[in-house]
Amino acid sequence: MEVVELKTKEAMLHVFDLIRELYPDMTLEDYSEQLELMIPHNYTMLSVNDGNKNIGLAGLWIGNKLWCGKYLELDHIVVSKKWRSKGVGTLMINYAKSLAKTKGCSSIGLDSFTHNHDSHRFFYREGFIAKGFHFVYELNSLD
Numbered sequence: 052m053e054v055v056e057l058k059t060k061e062a063m064l065h066v067f068d069l070i071r072e073l074y075p076d077m078t079l080e081d082y083s084e085q086l087e088l089m090i091p092h093n094y095t096m097l098s099v100n101d102g103n104k105n106i107g108l109a110g111l112w113i114g115n116k117l118w119c120g121k122y123l124e125l126d127h128i129v130v131s132k133k134w135r136s137k138g139v140g141t142l143m144i145n146y147a148k149s150l151a152k153t154k155g156c157s158s159i160g161l162d163s164f165t166h167n168h169d170s171h172r173f174f175y176r177e178g179f180i181a182k183g184f185h186f187v188y189e190l191n192s193l194d
Contacts (some may be wrong), residue, residue: 052106052139054146057096059087064169066098066105073129097146099130099139106131113146113154123151125161128170144177 057063063086067079086094095116099107110126125147130139151159162185163170171181 052099052101052142054142055098055100056111056150057098057108060090062098063090063096065098066108069105069108069129069131070127072131073127097143099142101134106134107143107145109143111150113156120157121155123147123148123154123156123159125159128161140173141177 052167057066060083064083066077067082070082071077089110093112095111097109097111098105107128107130109128112124112126113121114124115121125144126142128143147159159179161179162172
């Protein structure tokens with residue numbers, strides 16, 4: 052297994068099948084349009100490959116916030132179902148930790164849905180702590 056940084060839209064389009072495991076209703080057109088909006092804002096991806104097969108990925112942002120300074124944020128982390136519990140996630144997290152240090156970041160952050168208890172256990176095992184809540188106000192709700 053190897054971790055590869057994906058920095059171009061063309062490279063990111065090749066991992067669409069794995070994105071669909073996380074977002075089954077997303078179309079290739081929607082994904083392509085989102086990438087167009089995200090890439091100019093320091094968005095890249097980490098891809099874990101076994102030979103020529105993509106088996107894990109994570110979106111990656113580097114930014115700055117007043118409360119923490121320069122940080123690396125992991126986004127939509129997904130490991131192909133048949134590859135879970137085989138070290139793919141740990142490989143990505145370790146790569147991200149090394150990358151964050153290289154880039155001069157003070158922390159790594161990520162969001163995890165409240166109902167995703169398996170991911171919570173994994174992130175705790177990898178040394179992450181829950182430091183707050185991520186609140187969302189949905190502007191497109193049907194209320």
